[in-house]
Amino acid sequence: GENVEQHPSTLSVQEGDSAVIKCTYSDSASNYFPWYKQELGKRPQLIIDIRSNVGEKKDQRIAVTLNKTAKHFSLHITETQPEDSAVYFCAATENSGGYQKVTFGTGTKLQVIP
């Protein structure tokens, strides 16, 4: 089955600096890679996603890159702000018999220091 590894598990940055979270996956059949942000005690929310036919996607201060050959994808947050502090999860998704099988990473706790 799919295995998703996520690093680092914790990340502290100064406000205004950039943050990068990296994930690797094992199954080349995975074709959709969402990222979720979970604030303390709240539900995860989809913040950005990328499909396997795209190498990079950007939405304001966040961007995601995908290297299919190396089987890794990354989340980049620029000009970090205190409200970016949260746990971020990556996921790899494959379509298995009409059902999307999702494997989550173990999460990265990002702390933005004012």
Add this chain to the structure above:
Amino acid sequence: DGGITQSPKYLFRKEGQNVTLSCEQNLNHDAMYWYRQDPGQGLRLIYYSQIVNDFQKGDIAEGYSVSREKKESFPLTVTSAQKNPTAFYLCASSIRDSGYGYTFGSGTRLTVV
């Protein structure tokens, strides 16, 4: 809550008791999921359902049961066989095909007393 509602928000269970967590969605999503989240850990899949009257075990189904009698509803029962049920439980729904993200509910925090 973006079309998917979990209740209650907090739930306390006594030893040996079964409890049921509710999950309702009005997004017309075919697929629904239950995840368990422990402190400092990722999301572990308990059960999932692709269509009404069908559901499959996830990675940690022991001690849990579900039903899917209606498209909108996917309740989770935590049975007395689940020896360590204290956790944060998240319900999610999605369009069946790959390439669409999940919509999560706001979660239920279950505590054994």
